[in-house]
Amino acid sequence: MKRAGLRGALLAVVMLTSTACAGWGGGGGGDGGADSINVLMVNNPQMVDLQRLTAENFTAETGITVNFTVLPENDVRDKISQEFSSQAGQYDVASLSNFEIPIYARSGWIAPLSPHIDADPDFDQADILGPMTESLTGDDGQIYGEPFYGESSFLMYRKDVLEAAGVAMPANPTWQQVAEIAARVDGAEPGMSGICLRGQPGWGQVFAPLTTVVNTFGGTWFTEDWQAQVNAPEFREAVQFYVDLVREYGETGASQAGFTECLNNLIQGNSAMWYDATSAAGSLEAADSPVRGKIGYAPAPVVETDSAGWLYAWSWGIQAASTRQDAAWEFISWASSKEYEQLVGEQVGWSDVPAGKRASTYENPEYLAEAGAFAEQTKAAIEAADPRNPGVQPRPALGIQFVGIPEFPDLGTQVSQSVSSAIAGLVTVDEALDRGQELAEDVAERYRSRLEEGES
Structure with missing residues (x-):
């Protein structure tokens, strides 16, 4: 990450x-x-x-x-x-x-x-x-x-591009506001997308930002008692929002874009906004960066939570x-x-x-x-992160952009492949998450069995 x-x-x-x-x-x-x-x-x-x-x-x-x-x-x-x-x-x-x-x-x-x-x-x-x-x-x-x-995560944006479009970035933006801004600045300069978001498969690629979106939309991978929630309404709404946003106003080749691709897009003027790791700012503000001094930094966008940055x-x-x-x-x-x-x-x-x-x-x-x-902004993002309570409901394991169990890298990566396919337009979000739910249920069943064994 x-x-x-x-x-x-x-x-x-x-x-x-x-x-x-x-x-x-x-x-x-x-x-x-x-x-x-x-x-x-x-x-x-x-x-x-x-x-x-x-x-x-x-x-x-x-x-x-x-x-x-x-x-x-x-x-x-x-x-x-x-x-x-x-x-x-x-x-x-x-x-x-x-x-x-x-x-x-x-x-x-x-x-x-x-x-x-x-x-x-x-x-x-x-x-x-x-x-x-x-x-x-x-x-x-x-x-x-x-x-x-x-590191945590925050929203990075071209101050000059938003200003030229007559757009003001809210101090604490919601995802809906970010989507509206992306629509306003998409194509503001030749070849410029409104936003860049990771779409590359991997639990530490697309699901690093996407799980924080799920959290703030009210979703979770698992409930506190190990019920899988991958195709629950809140999880589904978050993923559909993310997929729609990146398909409509995101970068070219989004289904294979990760951190490096989005970093390059922002540096090269090919994207107006990017939600990702706070660690990226060092490259954006480097002495040889063409966008040094042009970037604004806002907290991770939210919906139902007060903060949404990862840790x-x-x-x-x-x-x-x-x-x-x-x-x-x-x-x-x-x-x-x-x-x-x-x-x-x-x-x-x-x-x-x-x-x-x-x-x-x-x-x-x-x-x-x-x-x-x-x-x-980096310090504030890290201090606002709560690895034990990152969403609106209790969690069974530590973690914000991941679930702190050994099975998560494999589970997250398998589900991410389907989500990347949805970004590429090869499957629907419903199809992707229904398959993900089956995989998550297998994991959840193991943990429920352990809880039952512990109680007996």
């Missing part, structure tokens, strides 16, 4: 072409010694910065050597799952999202961080934004992950089987610290700071000088 921008795409190409699966600049994990830890992490740009800065800063200070294994997102998720489920102990630390961490905590695959946090007041847990801490907390109330960087964080977890947990915590507490953000700002650039996790970041004048156009 955290999507690399233009810089990230270039780094990914360099890493994949120069080092294959070992990761850019680092080999695989090894046994090491007492003063050595093995870290398995995703190849996103901020992580690559971390890898570059570790030896001359963290290791020089602590004497702890860090052996990195760096892989693309899909590959690293598979490897982490295999490693942590087997408790092989080869890797001490891994980059995990707020989707995996509560699940891994429930399975006993990762160690609680609360004892380390309590013994390390310099880390300043209170400075971590509340929703981030909440999303990384287990059922037992202990914290199991620390965010490296985080995502690449975070750190310690494998329960690790025999070097104290050293692992030293690394995590450095990588997620205020001091590390300052280091990145000074040595890499303030636009590259792994933000979205600490309140103090949004009080730092050096960061605000670079990110002032979107910093306040």
Whole structure:
């Protein structure tokens, strides 16, 4: 869900072409010694910065050597799952999202961080934004992950295009208002669509924004007692609205458009609006961006809820089987610290700071000088996110743009394929969601059975 921008795409190409699966600049994990830890992490740009800065800063200070294994997102998720489920102990630390961490905590695959946090007041847990801490907390109330960087979602729009069309963006827009604006600015400039929305299949592609639309329309994947709701009226209304909006006023090739395609569309002047990750703003406001200074930022559009932004964080977890947990915590507490953000700002650039996790970041004048156009809106979006209550009814699992259960990636991806087909005009929304309901019922039945077994 955290999507690399233009810089990230270039780094990914360099890493994949120069080092294959070992990761850019680092080999695989090894046994090491007492003063050595093995870290398995995703190849996103901020992580690559971390890898570059570790030896001359963290290791020089602590004497702890860090052996990195760096892989693309899909590959690293598979490897982490295999490693942590087997408790092989080869890797001490891994980059995990707020989707995996509560699940891994429930399975006993990762160690609680609360004892380390309590013994390390310099880390300043209170400075971590509340929703981030909440999303990384287990059922037992202990914290199991620390965010490296985080994001929510908001609406990005061309201020100059709306102004020329005589349109004012509401301070807190509804989806109906966004649809009206999209109709007004569609074709405002040659080749410009009114809006860009993800349509590419994938639980982390089309369903990242679409599930937030479902939430605010009053829908949910499952009720609190595990009744599937994929073809319920509220879910159906939300998906029909989304499909109609992107088909009527959206980008060309919408059924295959993801984060990167929409980012490029906005940068290149091919779309007037875009609802997506707050992390995109850094690319839009980059020094070489042709739309720098032209973009406005509004909260995620709503219907029945007060807020609707998602919540995502690449975070750190310690494998329960690790025999070097104290050293692992030293690394995590450095990588997620205020001091590390300052280091990145000074040595890499303030636009590259792994933000979205600490309140103090949004009080730092050096960061605000670079990110002032979107910093306040990003912080507000993250603070408004509620991973336990993102809709109008109680939920059975943690998560806003996902359902925090192991089955969701497969379920969400299968349903997304049908939704993408509806965007392409190959099936109706009703057909897509009726098929999705069958898939969701299979998942729900398993959880209802477990509840009944627990009660008997």
